[in-house]
Amino acid sequence: MNILDYIKGNRRGKHARKIELEAMQDPFLSDAIEGFDSVKGDHANKIAQMQAKISARSSSSKSKKYLGLRIAAAAIVVIGLLSGYFTLMNHQTSMLSANENDGIYINIYAPEEYIDKKRAELAEIQERQPNSNPTLKAVVDIENLNEVMKPFEPMNIYIPESYAEMQKGNNRIEEELFSTPNKQTDKLYAVAEKANENISDNDFSSKKDKIYSQSTTERWSISNDTSHISLGAAYSKEESKEAPLNAPLSESFADYSLAKRPSSSKIITGKVLDQNGEPLVGAIISEKGSDAGAVTDIDGYFSLNTKTNSPEIVAKYIGFEPVIISNPSNQQDIILKEDRLALDEVVVIGYGTQKKSSITGSISSVKANNESFYKKAPVPSAGDAITGKLAGVQVKQAEQSESKIRIRGASSLDSAENKNIVPKPLIGEKEYKKYLENNLIRPTTDECKNKKGEVVVEFSVDNQGSPINIIVVKSICNAFDNEAIRLVKNGSKWTTGNQKVKVEVKF
């Protein structure tokens, strides 16, 4: 076996051992093996490539004897190309027909539900005006969009009426919304094209969404570093290299908070990898000193809008050491090292399920269906997603993009969150003590004969005032303990509080 086999992964058998034995004495070999083991990749292939390169570089005129072979190889390649070309010419797919479109306009993928909805609307329109031929108008057009976005069906983008109104008056707003300081980029042009003269804007005036048509002279310039569009769930892998452009297509446009787009900021993009070059999904990138944050996607790419122009960004991921980068470049890749401390086993404690009927508190829920989620721009955390959706649930954006979720009770005058309240007996402490003395039934078991003292029990108070999770902290004997527990259980109710209560029962 030579070292190539060992590199490829043949680690068993006499020959592998021989190499390992040799490595014990040869530092060159052992270093090389370490290198191959520490970096992932198709090493054998790369080695062969390099050897070929070097042979080519250093070869002399002796290579003429292979000339015949080379010519034959070239002939094969040419014939292959020709047959390939004929293949393509005859091959009809929608992809090609999409390609044959006029180069200016491109199709964008939208979530299926959206497509169905729009189709329904279109059908409705057709019903009302059977003579017309309402073709869909292309409204958004991206220049220089790198290949990837080739959907199977062309889809056009509709702009909600509220947004359209906004656009008509005010060009400045669009600048604020979409432009970033970095202007030398591809421009995203939104152009409306009248495919069919029969349709005018008024046809759709009754609908909530309006097809916004604009003359071709007016343009929205949405400058962005790339050619990427995200519509709800539509993401393209290759495009997520740079800052995603979030086109605001939600019906409730007001939800899209303009405040979130800072006026002076940088957009930092990149990917987060571990030491082996594998992307880390769900790593958190945040800006120190502000609440700007981003999360890496399935390929490890992130895009962070920072609040200042010279930010300090932190990349964090569980199990890895955080990395702080001051003054990152616009395209910043980050490599995280694994934490030295090995993670011990993690114990998950479940508290079981409760039937809704048995819960006395109130429950408000939000479902993650399209209506509420897909129309909005992607958010960095679950907390952000439910902001404002549930009554009584407040989500606060703390630093480092970890949101604090608070449920009711935060807006009282006394806003101390973590006040420690000790429950008290409703009838009063004196009365409670009397109750304990009077109702004590002294057990007469053998175990507890002649025993004296105090049993201390500890418990929490649920929100109805009853003691729960009663445990014996200081015990004397079984029967006494049980008696103490019985007394507490049947005793008066308590005021609510988050601290535990200790009760002494004298015997």
Added chain:
Amino acid sequence: MFFYYKFHKATNIFRIFVFRSCIHTKKGLNFFKKNTKIEETDEELLLKYKDSGDSEYFGKLYNRYIPLVYGVCLKYLQNEDKAQDAVMEIFENLLLKISGYNIKVFKTWLYSVVKNHCFHILKENKRELVVDFDSNLMESDDVLTLLSEEINDDRENILNKCIEKLPEPQRISVYKFFYEDLSYAEIVEITGYHLKSVKSYIQNGKRNLKNCIESSITEE
């Protein structure tokens, strides 16, 4: 469509024909090649290069070591692309400069060249350098020979006694590697130790054996 299909088929047949003929000629060439090939040593190739200046000799020599050079570069640079660049850079540099050196053993000389090159690259990028401290290697050479070869009786006795004294994981690992002739991967499989643990058990075991044997010898 039908015409196209026929055309395609025709090209396929043509391709197969040409391919076959290529194989035949290649085989023929190989046959001749085999008869005339001798295994040249590193130093011989180097000498030929120096004398003739024909880069083909050096290319051949370097190609032999590319796996090792690439591996070492990967270890220090931790990046496939950078490592590949380094391999090619080193080749270019050496092609020019090697004539000026008087090299006894090419392999060891090449090793230090590669290491220095990598360190140089790392230093350019960072002020700090993270290098693994290899307390590996080069320590217990005599132990290695003891374990690997047939030896006479009294040394064998001492060796056996010392092996018994080893802590269990070390003893097991050393025994399995040197006496049962298993490879690291196989030992990992059988014992359940991690790969790095096996390596360090063997390493420390060898060191302990060395100390034990030496002290036994001085006692006598």
